[in-house]
Amino acid sequence: MTDAARPEPSTEERKSQEAELRAVWRTPSGWRYWTSVNNTEIGLWYGGAAFFFRLFAGVLALLVRVQLAVPDNDFLSAETFNQAFTLHGTVMMFLFAVPIFEAVAIFLLPSMLGARELPFPRLSAFGFWSFTLGGVFVCGSIFFGAAPNTGWFMYPPLATDKEYSGIGADIWLLGLSFIEVASIAAAVELIVGIMKCRAPGMRVNMMPLFAWYLLIVAGMILFAFPPLIAGDILFEMERMFDWPFFDAARGGDPLLWQHLFWIFGHPEVYIIFLPAIALMAMIVPTFAQRPIVGYSWIVLAAVGTGFLSFGLWVHHMFTTGLPQISLAFFSAASEAVAIPTGVQIFVFIATMLAGRVIFSVPMLFGAGGLAIFIIGGLTGVMVALVPFDWQAHDTYFIVAHLHYVLIGGMLFPVVAGIYYYYPLLNARKLSDRLGKAAFWLMFVGFNVAFFPMHLAGLRGMPRRVFTYPAGVGWDWFNLISTIGAFVFASGVAVVVIDVLRPKLRQPKGEQNPWNAGTLEWISEPEEKWGVRSIPIITSRYPIWDQPGINDDIKAGRYYLPDAKDGARETLVTSVLDAEPVQCLRVGGTSVLTIVAAFSLGGVFIALTFHWWITTAICAVVTLAAIVAWLWTGTAAIPREEMRDVGLGKTLPLYMSGPQSVGWWAMFITMAGDGTAYASLMFGYFFYWTIHDDFTAGHAGPGMLWPLVAAGLFTLAWLAMLLARWVNGKDRPGLTRLSLLVSLFLTLAAGCSGLAGPYLTGMEPTAHVYPAIVWVVALWTVVHGGVGIVMQLYCLAGSLAGRMDARHDIDLRNVVLYWHFLVVTAVTSFSVLGLFPVLR
């Protein structure tokens, strides 16, 4: 559409549209403020909470440094020291590094993509509240001397030893499982948002690089976090019920935990690093005042790093005695990942060389961070070599390496991002003077603190010792490190002061103070509607290349300039070419998300203390809240089928199946769920590989019952397909009947699934074989149970008139769930029933 063809709304029309939009997107006041689900509020709270946790973990690090400053120090006891460093690592990784990127993404993405909102705002809110509650729970434990104390990767048998680790390990396992739920929720939100909610015209070759990175990172979360969740389940079953997954005496193996942890843990490093680099990919072009050089190369780097990062996990396990050929595969992949990582850095350098660089505070932090990161990357290439790692493993060399990578690759770019994006929060810049002071304090402090650790490590200082004797050659290094840590912390304090100091006297600046080219800079901090009207994009840097776009957006000359029906709306566009396909109504302000998050938190917290009744009550409340949330907030049948979105375009309000965002959300969630399941099955076969006879003479579940279960699950799935088919023919009676038949088949399937291990008297505490059989069977049956809840939900929807032949979002999504379920069930029960016989 040409500019001339755009209609010009009258001033009055414009005013009334603005009033409508303001009313619809209004953030409630008073205590209800906290029920807001708007992306700008959630993003800000999320970021604030993550930053608070970061400061908390920073203080813990300072305590650790004080203790290590001089030999034979008794500032902290060994026990407190163990809790402090464990919590420091845990909090920095789980409560700061990952959530801060979710926060930034939730805050920035909608305006960057030209959308009003992400597709599931209530899911973002749910994620935020889950994260905050879990975070407070985990952090608070140290005040009761009950924090986890076995290092952030929780290796058994130390962490499974109840006498040593107390309740801390449970707090870690359950608190963080809860936070992992929040991360997966964010991943679903971001993937669907980036693929389906871009402004019209924003084809995949026009997407801001930040969105490319976030798409890849969200995909990585889906495949990285579930193995940890699977590991957490096994771990907690061992701690709670004595199922011996990691107990070598009863056939278990602590190495399985290391595998599952690091299949998560290594991609995690890149999950942290890529979003930070994504910020740099937004900042560098702005300060070079030119488009990025090598857009496609950045996409190559993001996708390439995303994949390769999954082939590195064993490089954390080089000293565990795995076959050397295995070590060599991982060593090779660890070297290969340096290629895409290097590409990104060269792209930035090329962009700076091709433009005319303005050296401002964000660039200072960005460039300083990259310099630090490169040193960390180089030591990374060193420790990726097996023989060198055998020397350096578990020494301070590793501590230095990982801090160079994470602080250079993540913290510095994040601070650059804070200085760069702060004007989007309240239209004022942070202080240049304070920023420069903070940078030099942090940069110098960091290097003074961490560089000597390389040397201390090479001189043999092990990680995680709470003190050391004088005269072994470590004294000076440690003292220098401690001084550097405090200099670094003073730099961080300057940043905090700069962010928090009142700026009322400072005049409001212009809307786009850095003269950036990307769309997020058209958003107005005072307005909650995201974008006034949804623009048509024809450039990677619309503000630079589409003159007048800002005025056109604000004058409502583009799509969706109004909110006639009083609903929060945004556009859904096609994946590749971003052609408008649907007008999506998204959920608004709600207390249900908070109830759901807090009750789910209750489940995890009550489990920690073995309060079974509280657990059950909280679980019921969670289920009720989630059902109420879905019932009131999703798949409502609109009064009218079509909506005039402006510019002569009319779009449907309701779409189901692969066209709908809900279907995608289900697909993505189940991809993550499938990964967790695959991790459990990995465990099953892992035990088979390490033993000559992995059943150790214990009776298996037999062939009959598992195969019956597999068959019944398949029949239940066929009944679901039938339900979808007859519903499409507009036969509600038959639809309900098929759903009911499927429900009973599922019940029977679940019972037969458990009958195998139950009737053969498999005792899960006796040996790891019965334990792993029980876990696989239970996982599958619990998924069947969730399937039943979904079937009941569809039945209720059908009876309440929320579902018919055309409005079948729920049924289609549930059938999609069943596709995954039937694959899970057939795999589980075939393996449990047949593998012991066939092997």
Place this chain on the structure above:
Amino acid sequence: MRLIPKEIESLWTLFTAPTIWALHFLVCYITAAIYCAKAGAAPFSFEAMRLALGTVTVAALAGIALSAFLAWRQWGFGSGDPPHDEPTRKDRMLFQGFATLLLSGLSFVAVLFVSVPLVFIGTCQP
């Protein structure tokens, strides 16, 4: 039947080559891990396993080469230069082709990296 597949317009083609890398990596790792864990139980030698994995490597490289060719075709056999930032379907296709080609290159090199141990390591545990 055509020898070379028709052009597909999808986001997923971007991931073909890295997926082949991932599968190749998994096959190498899992085969070697099981072989070494069940040392002696397998009816074939370490040499035979290396040869088999070598064949898998050649197949993976061939798959990536095919993906690279398809990408090259989508990129118009290099007829246009990047940055491919015009707001047209054509430029979007060229961008996808170019990015896929780059990823095929990276995946090819990464498969070669991972196969190096097969050349140099002759036993499970020296």
